[in-house]
Amino acid sequence: MKTALIQKYNVPGPRYTSYPTVPYWNEPAFLYDNWLDSLKKSFRESNTEEGISLYIHLPFCESMCTFCGCNKRITKNHNVEHPYIEAVLKEWSLYCKLLNERPIIKEIHLGGGTPTFFSPKNLEDLINGIFSYANRAEHYEFSFEGHPNNTTHEHLQKLYDLDFRRVSFGVQDYSPVVQKAIHREQPFHNVAKVSLWAKEIGYTSISHDIIYGLPFQTADDVIDTIEKTKSLQPDRLAFYSYAHVPWIKGNGQRGFKDEDIPKDEEKRLLYQIGKELLLKNGYHEIGMDHFALKTDSLYDSFKSGNLHRNFMGYSSSKTKLMIGLGVSSISDSWYSFAQNEKNIEDYYQLLEWNKLPIFRGHSLTNEDLIIRKHILNLMCQFETSWDDDSSYFTEIPEILVQLREMEKDGLVTIQSNSIQVTDTGKPSVRNIYMAFDLLL
């Protein structure tokens, strides 16, 4: 991509983990009772056919990484584990009472924070507690996020015995200078050890998270990190753009200043170098920020047009209903979103009162549903067509005007009722979603 184009499309945009994105939720119009209706409707429509997904947020970390944008609580006190698991199971029991039928679970993802902060025994109690009210779907996928510094062989074995087959490890970058700046000292052998254990135990999909654009990170650091990654052959890779979020509460004393963060063209170059090396090393781009080896199931799903995306990331199975348990989790009934309290004490308090710990949400309008469909198509297939919604596109000519401009710049090709993202356009795919996003 030429420098002028890089600058033209270097417009910050949302990550689109949901559409509408959280800052554009119509919170005053969100009603708790309507959320419950949409939850029950979605459950009736999907429980026996496709099953439901569960996201469980486990917020504790022993040490603060000063780049981190996740919702977490830093503590070395492991007495917090038990009450938290009890609270999540209480929340789950409230949902199950409301749903009036045993949920059939197709997907579970344990995210954080750091799920491996919790002992294997407490994680076992959590999963067994979940299944005391629910059944497994015929085909299910259970996954978790492991921190390479504290994932033990026992964690991996226990979660494998509980049917987890996918694990992602946070790597970020191997440079000692970068690691010092982000307060995350994590030698290569820690990542190698947990990745090899996971392979030996039988995990079928091991993923690594790498970030470009971190403070002090150079092109050589990205190359070195990807070469080291290649030697471990993870099945999947997330190659994230560093999101600078200094306003996140409690991000502590950073080992870097704003000027130490690569910006604009420098950052784009890190992405370009990293992406080319990943492709050369046998990884295939399968959606925004994600790469997979040909042998990984996500690659097949991408090729066959069956890739899906929700708050938990990409997956090969589609579920209409995702219930988010734990502090700050977001639930998605397809018709509505609802988010839990972000503060652990407030979350506990509402559960003590036997209330679902929700503090805000959004009910999707018809227009939201249409736009969300197109954004998801672009995220999962790099193309979308609007045969069914053509009247919508003629009524809102601004969308096509912006897309035509992108076509001139070589980012997309437009047919009568569809667009495809070109290879040149893939790094700017977020700008292409933004053309559909009328709320922006």
Ligand SMILES: C[S@@+](CC[C@H](N)C(=O)[O-])C[C@H]1O[C@@H](n2cnc3c(N)ncnc32)[C@H](O)[C@@H]1O
């Ligand atoms: C919850 S963490 C992973 C599990 C575990 N806590 C760990 O750090 O290994 C999820 C991932 O989010 C990504 N992440 C967190 N903050 C980010 C930021 N500000 N910009 C980009 N990616 C970020 C990191 O790649 C991280 O591995």
Ligand code: SF4
């Ligand atoms: S990156 Fe992971 S370990 Fe570090 S603070 Fe964030 S959630 Fe915790």
